[in-house]
Amino acid sequence: MARLHEYQSKALLAQHGVAVPEGGPASSAAEAAQLAARLGGPVVIKAQAWVTNRAATGGVQFAQNPRQAEARASEILQMRFGNFAVTEVLVERMLDIHNELFVSVTIDDAAQAPVVLLDLHGGSGIEGRAESVQRLPVDTRRGVDAQALRTVLGTSAIDAGLHDDVASAIEAVVDIARRYDARSLEINPLAITNDGNVVAADCRMTIDDYAVFRHPQLPIEIARELDHPATQLERIAYQVEQADHRGTFYFAQLPTGGVEGSRGLIGFHGAGGGGSMMSMDAIARLGFTPANFCDTSGNPSAAKVYRAARIILAQRGLVGYFGSGSGVASQEQYHSAYGLAKAFWEMNLSIPAVIRLGGNGEDRAVDILHGVCRDADSISAPVEGYKKDDTPAFIAQRFAQLVDEAAGRVWTPQPRRVPAFVDRAYHFPIHHGTVWIDHEHCDPATTTFVVEHSGGLLTQRSNLPVLAVSEQSVAGMDSELVALEVQCRLARRPVVFVDLPIEGLDNDAVV
Amino acid sequence: MAIIIDQSKRVLVQGITGREGRARTTLMREYGTNVVAGCTPGKGGGKVEGVPVLDTVAEAIQAVGHVDISVVFVPGRRVETAAVEAIEAGVKLLVLVPDRVPVWDTMRIAAAAREHGAAFVGPNTLGVLSPGRAVVGMIGGRAVSAQQWFNEPIPRQTVGVVSRSGGMTSSLGYYLSRAGVGLSTLVHVGGDSVVGLPIPDVAEMFQHDPETDAIVLFGEIGGTQEERLAELIRTGRITKPVIAYIGGAAATEGTRFSHAGAIIEHGRGTHAAKVQALRDAGAAVVDDFGLLPQTTLDILANRSAPAARSSSAR
Numbered sequence: 086m087a088r089l090h091e092y093q094s095k096a097l098l099a100q101h102g103v104a105v106p107e108g109g110p111a112s113s114a115a116e117a118a119q120l121a122a123r124l125g126g127p128v129v130i131k132a133q134a135w136v137t138n139r140a141a142t143g144g145v146q147f148a149q150n151p152r153q154a155e156a157r158a159s160e161i162l163q164m165r166f167g168n169f170a171v172t173e174v175l176v177e178r179m180l181d182i183h184n185e186l187f188v189s190v191t192i193d194d195a196a197q198a199p200v201v202l203l204d205l206h207g208g209s210g211i212e213g214r215a216e217s218v219q220r221l222p223v224d225t226r227r228g229v230d231a232q233a234l235r236t237v238l239g240t241s242a243i244d245a246g247l248h249d250d251v252a253s254a255i256e257a258v259v260d261i262a263r264r265y266d267a268r269s270l271e272i273n274p275l276a277i278t279n280d281g282n283v284v285a286a287d288c289r290m291t292i293d294d295y296a297v298f299r300h301p302q303l304p305i306e307i308a309r310e311l312d313h314p315a316t317q318l319e320r321i322a323y324q325v326e327q328a329d330h331r332g333t334f335y336f337a338q339l340p341t342g343g344v345e346g347s348r349g350l351i352g353f354h355g356a357g358g359g360g361s362m363m364s365m366d367a368i369a370r371l372g373f374t375p376a377n378f379c380d381t382s383g384n385p386s387a388a389k390v391y392r393a394a395r396i397i398l399a400q401r402g403l404v405g406y407f408g409s410g411s412g413v414a415s416q417e418q419y420h421s422a423y424g425l426a427k428a429f430w431e432m433n434l435s436i437p438a439v440i441r442l443g444g445n446g447e448d449r450a451v452d453i454l455h456g457v458c459r460d461a462d463s464i465s466a467p468v469e470g471y472k473k474d475d476t477p478a479f480i481a482q483r484f485a486q487l488v489d490e491a492a493g494r495v496w497t498p499q500p501r502r503v504p505a506f507v508d509r510a511y512h513f514p515i516h517h518g519t520v521w522i523d524h525e526h527c528d529p530a531t532t533t534f535v536v537e538h539s540g541g542l543l544t545q546r547s548n549l550p551v552l553a554v555s556e557q558s559v560a561g562m563d564s565e566l567v568a569l570e571v572q573c574r575l576a577r578r579p580v581v582f583v584d585l586p587i588e589g590l591d592n593d594a595v596v
Numbered sequence: 597m598a599i600i601i602d603q604s605k606r607v608l609v610q611g612i613t614g615r616e617g618r619a620r621t622t623l624m625r626e627y628g629t630n631v632v633a634g635c636t637p638g639k640g641g642g643k644v645e646g647v648p649v650l651d652t653v654a655e656a657i658q659a660v661g662h663v664d665i666s667v668v669f670v671p672g673r674r675v676e677t678a679a680v681e682a683i684e685a686g687v688k689l690l691v692l693v694p695d696r697v698p699v700w701d702t703m704r705i706a707a708a709a710r711e712h713g714a715a716f717v718g719p720n721t722l723g724v725l726s727p728g729r730a731v732v733g734m735i736g737g738r739a740v741s742a743q744q745w746f747n748e749p750i751p752r753q754t755v756g757v758v759s760r761s762g763g764m765t766s767s768l769g770y771y772l773s774r775a776g777v778g779l780s781t782l783v784h785v786g787g788d789s790v791v792g793l794p795i796p797d798v799a800e801m802f803q804h805d806p807e808t809d810a811i812v813l814f815g816e817i818g819g820t821q822e823e824r825l826a827e828l829i830r831t832g833r834i835t836k837p838v839i840a841y842i843g844g845a846a847a848t849e850g851t852r853f854s855h856a857g858a859i860i861e862h863g864r865g866t867h868a869a870k871v872q873a874l875r876d877a878g879a880a881v882v883d884d885f886g887l888l889p890q891t892t893l894d895i896l897a898n899r900s901a902p903a904a905r906s907s908s909a910r
Binding site for chain 2: 192194195197198199224225226263266268293294295296298299309310311312333335337339340355356357358359360361362363365366367369370375378380382383410411412413414415416417444445473474476477478479
């Protein structure tokens with residue numbers, strides 16, 4: 086997640102010239118006690134959690150000695166804030182604070198520029214603050230407007246002898262925000278101590294998801310803004326996206342607390358950010374609870390859509406699979422259809438699926454999906470494909486009807502179905518996978534069929550289909566090969582299988 | 597008339613030799629866009645789809661003359677360099693198609709644009725399309741689809757479409773056309789939190805376009821664009837009817853919903869607040885996306901006195 090913990094962002098502040106209290110993180114009460122002993126004197130112990138109002142809810146406590154520090158840390162380490170369990174505390178030497186200022190660098194979408202929010206009048210509640218907060222413009226290259234900053238300082242009650250120190254701290258904070266591509270960097274408070282030092286007593290920092298690649302040194306495990314710690318499936322999905330940048334793949338699990346009163350959990354698979362949200366709203370209006378949000382769009386490969394479907398179907402307790410995006414897609418829709426058809430077959434789908442594949446190539450897309458899924462020995466659940474003239478509200482109704490007819494059937498994730506010839510047949514590698522061809526069942530007609538539908542990737546040798554191009558040039562052709570596998574299955578010549586394992590899903594226990 | 601793009605505009609394609617640049621050049625030319633040149637550093641000299649390719653924007657302008665719009669197809673992390681190059685070469689309007697552009701890069705592009713009196717659509721935009729005239733970007737995917745999907749303007753029955761979602765831009769255009777509504781221009785402002793030409797700016801352009809009778813909006817959670825549009829309606833700067841759908845009713849706070857701009861932070865940018873702001877200002881906001889076309893038809897039908905309308909719009 087592209088948010089940094091307080092102690093992580095404070096390390097950046099210290100590195101770039103902004104003073105922070107002496108201290109460090111601890112992940113156990115004993116460690117906290119050791120830190121307190123090393124610091125000597127009174128300390129403050131702070132839950133490391135991405136929430137506001139930690140102090141009001143007991144997440145910030147004070148201790149006079151190491152024994153107290155151990156007890157307080159132990160309490161805090163058992164707390165939860167929202168969806169986040171506390172796993173670390175920050176132990177710091179207590180500051181002797183004279184005055185508290187508020188400094189925040191954030192992005193002003195209307196001004197298309199960063200802005201500094203500044204309150205030099207102290208006070209810890211944001212409520213009474215609105216009137217005294219000043220907005221200072223920031224130039225992306227030159228930083229905060231120095232003149233404006235001096236003017237604001239001049240009208241404050243801050244001792245004139247400290248103006249230089251306060252100004253340089255604020256300038257440094259703006260520079261750190263720019264340097265690390267922060268979406269927001271908030272110091273609340275920036276403390277002036279009784280002995281005249283300017284110290285960042287607290288810090289919250291969020292890095293732009295799209296800029297995380299520039300900062301490999303930052304402790305960011307997954308560049309996603311979520312309201313909970315990343316789940317195992319979200320981590321798996323994130324790895325899939327990082328390994329393949331063809332098109333968007335976005336997957337987030339949603340809170341399912343209210344599911345008892347709902348018509349059931351559904352696997353949600355959208356296409357396009359806005360269309361996905363609109364479709365999720367349409368299905369939620371009928372009383373269903375999306376277990377996840379997912380978006381594959383921007384011309385994604387069939388392999389990526391396949392992996393997204395597999396990840397969605399790794400969730401327990403689903404009553405159905407609902408796929409719908411904008412419905413009038415500019416991108417060719419059959420790549421998605423091939424990916425879905427392969428995933429549904431491998432998963433032996435047993436819950437209803439309704440997929441809206443509207444847009445370019447929609448006729449072909451729906452034919453592919455129906456062809457594979459209506460094959461008697463393929464899968465048992467009803468799978469229905471729809472086109473651009475079918476509205477989201479209509480297909481949501483249709484989905485509800487199919488779920489009702491399924492009479493309470495619920496999805497249990499299971500290992501994927503893999504043909505028996507895998508591991509012993511002819512094969513060659515592709516990116517993140519292997520292509521298997523069952524030569525034993527390749528009669529001359531089948532061989533001809535396979536070669537003809539391979540788009541020039543395969544050729545006929547000794548009456549068998551083999552690779553026609555170099556391994557290097559076939560490596561990125563996973564969409565074409567998934568299409569070939571599905572076409573062979575449709576033609577009742579299931580001799581091709583593209584093994585596209587998902588790290589963390591196919592080797593470990595199902596999540 | 598239309599806004600932003602029509603067949604008279606001279607268009608440059610940056611990144612024309614890449615997979616996307618090449619494919620979308622074909623779409624744009626087949627739909628009627630006047631693509632005059634392309635550029636890719638180090639690949640100057642050849643041609644793509646009959647369009648001359650130069651190394652830099654400045655060289656392209658020298659070779660083919662004035663350029664009105666540059667449409668950019670380079671990877672997200674190289675967009676800032678490409679955009680600033682075009683702005684410094686004197687191009688006044690850019691369309692930034694790629695996604696994954698870091699937000700500080702976008703803000704630096706915005707600063708350069710302000711300095712040079714330029715504007716930009718995007719980043720993360722599907723583009724802009726004026727039916728029957730021209731397209732910049734990739735709306736429609738194929739020219740033949742774009743021709744089938746989107747109606748040309750119809751007297752007294754024409755709307756401008758503005759959307760924060762690319763897919764929903766096409767979707768709105770298609771469903772409105774099917775219902776018999778004409779379209780002046782479709783604008784996808786881009787899915788990011790900072791975009792060059794946000795909804796309120798596009799709405800003002802539609803307000804001043806004599807061909808546009810009403811504005812249809814697809815909004816989303818996050819940011820302030822919808823609230824700022826509501827403010828323009830409230831203060832009388834937008835007088836044409838606004839019909840809107842806001843996506844994200846089922847969204848939860850603190851989670852980003854795919855688009856970088858679609859996130860509710862600190863309780864701001866919620867679905868309820870946006871719907872309320874627009875309704876209070878007098879816009880028609882539908883709860884079911886499927887109701888948009890009929891609601892639009894009803895509102896257009898009620899504006900029966902065109903003479904009175906055009907005077908009140910000024």
